[in-house]
Amino acid sequence: MSDAEKKKRVEELYRGYKRDFSQVEDITPEEAIRLYREGKALFIDVREKREQAVSMLPGAISEEDFLKLYQLYNNKILIGYCTISYRSGKLAERLARKGIRLFNLQGGLLGWVHAGGPLVDREGPSRRIHVYGPKWNLAPDGYEAVW
DSSP states (O other): OOHHHHHHHHHHHHHHHHGGGTTSOEEOHHHHHHHHHTTOEEEEEOSOHHHHTTOBOTTOEEHHHHHHHGGGGTTSEEEEEOSSSSHHHHHHHHHHTTTOOOEEETTHHHHHHHTTOOEEETTEEEOEEEOSSGGGOOOOTTOEEEO
16 A cells, blocks of 8 residues: 555544544644644643553653643643544543543544654654554554554
């Protein structure tokens, strides 16, 4: 499958999942990258620790850490993500009921890397991405998919 076909598949999957949280506001990967570069975004990673250990978006914090101290981030645009942004969409839905605005990253980590966004691990820049399982093995060429 070509990178273009993989990207199209990520977009199709996300559109299908979006039906489960249709009221949640989402954000394109390109817009999220712009906000990241401007220092305006805070990314909330809703994946499990084992997934986060592979790689994360730069400056991201875990859902657990965010929920403990969410009041500290009033000055940031909050963007949630997971592999394809299903779990983060459900979190955004729950937070909206509490009056917290969390944008959902369209296509999650997969959408992000297809748009050219960087990943990091504990050592620095990374080309590894946890894709949860074979169905989501849709990272662009040059990335090592882990599940």
